[in-house]
Amino acid sequence: SYELTQPPSVSVSPGQTASITCSGDKLGDKYVYWYQQKPGQSPVLVIYEDNKRPSGIPERFSGSNSGNTATLTISGTQAMDEADYYCQAWDSSHVVFGGGTKLTVL
Amino acid sequence: QVQLVQSGAEVKKPGASVKVSCKASGYSFSSYGITWVRQAPGQGLEWMGWISTYKGDTNFAQKLRGRVTMTTDTSTSTAYMELRSLRSDDTAVYYCARGDTPAAGIDYWGQGTLVTVSS
Numbered sequence: 711s712y713e714l715t716q717p718p719s720v721s722v723s724p725g726q727t728a729s730i731t732c733s734g735d736k737l738g739d740k741y742v743y744w745y746q747q748k749p750g751q752s753p754v755l756v757i758y759e760d761n762k763r764p765s766g767i768p769e770r771f772s773g774s775n776s777g778n779t780a781t782l783t784i785s786g787t788q789a790m791d792e793a794d795y796y797c798q799a800w801d802s803s804h805v806v807f808g809g810g811t812k813l814t815v816l
Numbered sequence: 817q818v819q820l821v822q823s824g825a826e827v828k829k830p831g832a833s834v835k836v837s838c839k840a841s842g843y844s845f846s847s848y849g850i851t852w853v854r855q856a857p858g859q860g861l862e863w864m865g866w867i868s869t870y871k872g873d874t875n876f877a878q879k880l881r882g883r884v885t886m887t888t889d890t891s892t893s894t895a896y897m898e899l900r901s902l903r904s905d906d907t908a909v910y911y912c913a914r915g916d917t918p919a920a921g922i923d924y925w926g927q928g929t930l931v932t933v934s935s
Binding site: 711741745754758759798800803804805807808809 | 875877911927
């Protein structure tokens with residue numbers, strides 16, 4: 711079955727750029743979606759179709775996808791961005807989620 | 817505004833069934849499908865499946881096939897997910913969410929329903 715691999719944790723200083731990767735076989739051929747989840751809350755879509763931002767998502771969130779790796783980039787990271795982030799793709803009639811990455815802003 | 821409001825927490829014994837409801841408002845219910853996702857305590861997101869609110873077509877995760885049923889009632893804009901033969905590892909928060917197609921991203925999520933399976 712298809713797998714998406716994310717680093718378990720990423721740390722970033724406030725104001726710096728955070729990059730969270732998501733790896734999968736030929737992932738660049740698929741659309742990737744990214745979700746942010748804060749403790750005790752439902753996930754929120756922050757990037758869809760590789761690099762599009764839903765209405766209301768700050769411009770500091772951006773995405774890219776090429777080859778075997780998709781990347782969620784948060785520019786000028788703020789304390790409020792501390793959360794778990796999940797990537798998602800579609801393969802063989804199934805939705806697959808990455809294992810999630812805990813972003814720590816310190 | 818788009819809202820998905822789920823039913824309350826449930827406690828079930830192993831072997832029992834649970835049925836979670838998800839009432840949608842703020843959009844045309846039949847224009848979007850409903851995806852179900854669960855999250856075990858301290859774990860990541862797990863896709864359970866998707867149902868077309870227009871035709872009733874379904875697409876389930878392989879590991880749940882045979883134990884899960886998804887239905888919709890367009891007259892009340894409500895989706896339902898029933899999981900049978902519950903086991904302790906089914907303990908999780910269950911989310912309904914709006915998804916245009918099974919492959920598309922999920923743009924709105926319900927608040928989640930905690931299902932605890934314990935003897």
